[in-house]
Amino acid sequence: MAVRTKAERLQEFYRRLGAAAPCSTHDDAFEEIARTLNGVEDEYTDIPYSAQHADPRLRLASDGRMYPPHPALRVKTPLVEMSLIVVYRTAGHHVLIGKNGSIEFRKRERVPSPQGAPPTPSSYGELESARPGADGRHVWEQK
Secondary structure, X not given: OOOOOHHHHHHHHHHHHHHOOOOOOXXXXXXXXXXXXXXXXXXXOOOOOOHHHHOOOOOOOOOOOOOOXXXXXXEXXXXXXXXXXXXXXXXOEEEEEEOOOOEEEEEOOOOOOOOOOOOOHHHHOOEEEEEOOOOOOOHHHOO
């Protein structure tokens, strides 16, 4: 096994996720993210998967492995209320998953929307990777 840096592993994860067949539901996309990221981490790190580190409520410090989004870190937003997009917070990203299976990874730099205004893509940081759902629409193009 050739151990890679976290940045290299993240790029490999984005590459593999982009090459996979698009998903048609939030749940399928959530599972695909976990499967793909865990596959990259298993292949390119010598850090074993840890259930304690996978659950951010139990994690005391980073073990150096990247873990997929956890349901406990679901962010409450008006988009969730409208059932269009679910937002998860990870150590360095906001992960947005559309009801249509679309996915976005944004570098975590929350920029608040003006009072009362709905969130916009830039509210969740700079886009690093995006993949449309099976219907061809991206996260912010859903109806």
